[in-house]
Amino acid sequence: xKLKDGVLIQEMDGKFVAVDAGSGPERFHGIVNMNHTAAFxxxxxxxxxxxxxxxxxxxxxxxxxxxxxxxxxxxxIGQLTAIGLITEGQP
Amino acid sequence: xxxxxxxxxxxxxxxxxxxxxxxxxLGYELxxxxxxxxxxxxxxxxxxxxxxxxxxxxxxxxxAPVSYSDPYLETLAIYRKFCEKAILHDVLLFHASAIAVDxxxxxFAAPSGTGKxxxxxxxxxxxxxxxxxINDDKxxxxxxxxxxxxxxxxxxxxxxxxxxxxxEVAGICLLKRGEINQIERLRGVDALPGLMAQIFMPExxxxxxxMMELTFxxxxxxxxxxxxxxMEKEAAMVAFExxxxxx
Numbered sequence: 161x162k163l164k165d166g167v168l169i170q171e172m173d174g175k176f177v178a179v180d181a182g183s184g185p186e187r188f189h190g191i192v193n194m195n196h197t198a199a200f201x202x203x204x205x206x207x208x209x210x211x212x213x214x215x216x217x218x219x220x221x222x223x224x225x226x227x228x229x230x231x232x233x234x235x236x237i238g239q240l241t242a243i244g245l246i247t248e249g250q251p
Numbered sequence: 252x253x254x255x256x257x258x259x260x261x262x263x264x265x266x267x268x269x270x271x272x273x274x275x276x277l278g279y280e281l282x283x284x285x286x287x288x289x290x291x292x293x294x295x296x297x298x299x300x301x302x303x304x305x306x307x308x309x310x311x312x313x314x315a316p317v318s319y320s321d322p323y324l325e326t327l328a329i330y331r332k333f334c335e336k337a338i339l340h341d342v343l344l345f346h347a348s349a350i351a352v353d354x355x356x357x358x359f360a361a362p363s364g365t366g367k368x369x370x371x372x373x374x375x376x377x378x379x380x381x382x383x384x385i386n387d388d389k390x391x392x393x394x395x396x397x398x399x400x401x402x403x404x405x406x407x408x409x410x411x412x413x414x415x416x417x418x419e420v421a422g423i424c425l426l427k428r429g430e431i432n433q434i435e436r437l438r439g440v441d442a443l444p445g446l447m448a449q450i451f452m453p454e455x456x457x458x459x460x461x462m463m464e465l466t467f468x469x470x471x472x473x474x475x476x477x478x479x480x481x482m483e484k485e486a487a488m489v490a491f492e493x494x495x496x497x498x
Contacts, residue, residue, distance in 0.1 A: 166460060170467045173440040179447075181463040182456070191444055 161237065163205040164247050171199070178202060180245060188244050197222070201236040205246065255281040258333060259342045259391035259402035259417070265329055266292040271322035272329060276405040278415050289336045297328040312363060330389070330406050334451045338458045343392045343465055344451035347423070348408075349385040349401045352378050355421035356385055356401035357494055359478075360449045365426055368408065370480055373487040387412035392420070394465050399473050422474045422494040429479030432486045434493030437477050439470035446470060 166182030176199035180188040194202065204217050211233065218229035240246045253266040256279050264287045265272070273280075281287070301324040309316050334344040347360040348367040352374065359367045368387050375382050385401050388408030393400045399420045407413030425437070425445040443466070450466055453459050476494055480486035 166456065168460070168463050168467070172443070172467065172470060173438040175440050177440060177443060179463050181460045191447065193440075 161205060161210075161246055162208040163202055163240070164245055167202070167206075167245050169194070169199055169202050169206075176202075178245065192243065192245070197232060198236050198239070201233055202240060202245070205237075205240075255283075255285055255287050257281050258404050259337065259340075259393050259400075261289060261333075261337055261340050261342060262287040263289040263291060263333060263336070265333075266290070267325055267329060268293055268295070268298070269322035269325050272326055275326050279405055288340070289333075291329060291332045291336070293325055293328050293332070297332070298324045301325075301327045301331070326406065330404075334391075335453045335455060335458055337391065338451075338453050338461050338465070341394045341461075341465060342402075343394065343462065343469070344389055345392045345401075346389055346449040346451070348387045349390040349403075350374050351383045351385050351401075351416065351418040352381050352491065354418055356418040357421055357491070358390070358401060358423045359426045359490075360423060360445065361426040362448070366428060366480075366482070367426055368410070368412075369482060370426060370478075370486060370490070373482070373484050374491070376484055377487040377491070383414060383416060384412045385414065385416060385418060392469065393417070394468050394472075399469060420473050422476055424476045424478045424490060424494065426478050426480065428481070430481060432478075432480045432483070432489040434476050434478045434489055436493075437475040439475060442475035442477075443470050446475070 164182055167178055167180050169176060169178045176194040178192040178194060200221060204214055214233050215226050215229045218233060219226055237246060253264055255262060255264045256276055258279060262281055262285060298321050302319060305319055306316050347358045348371040349356055349358045350371050359370055361367050385403045386407040387410060389404065389406045391402045391404055393402055400417045401420050402417040403413045403415050425442060447466055450462065453462055478490050
């Protein structure tokens, strides 16, 4: 899975925001506020990633077990998918 | 006819259909023979496109549909095409009323009908000769390493208030109506939604990406404020003092 092309992530005032600068009618209009973990996941997904790759990246970045990393990653991906910022790809 | 013009430092040759534009944009023409960076050509379908857009805006804002003249619609078409190109020169169209006081620019943004122009008219009353209108409706913002500059353009609102000047932006104020006059500093991240709502969104993908990047830069570089104000002269003083660090 992968973040849609044109999605920009920016750190600002200690927070993270994402906007969809892509074209097309399914474009997300608005600004997504993210915490550090969500921004980390989103940035990882600027390249196409499998869940295994994502979990590995998270366990390297944060002091968490693979189980906790996977649980968090799934939650973030669920939210990003719900607002249409993620495209299908390898599961 | 195709004359060359300069808006926010961008030199552009414009091929258009109606004489009205020459009069509309008076004061922004380039001397004959100067080189240009961009060219724009207006075709009849561009004017039809603006007619449909204007009618849709009137409907969306609950106004009775107005019949706009072709020469007027052509000015809108020219600005749309210009702004689409300007973004790639780091110049954004920001829907706001911009006034310079003592050489620094103060900008007021709000949804249509909130009273930006009314508030800025209070500034002119308060500051007299110290104040110069940059643009009452659609100034251009040039985002540079040295800072952000508000630039006058002929597209300056129905009262045609503005001048061909540019001034460094001292602050941007998101304005809302209130009973009392109150101003507070906003963090860039909190100003972002209000800011984005008033910035011209290009159609092209590259332009859109650049517009977002510039908006982020803007939110980091410029001080933002939230002003709640009534229509008394005191509102201008509260805003001016607040935007000059008197918070």
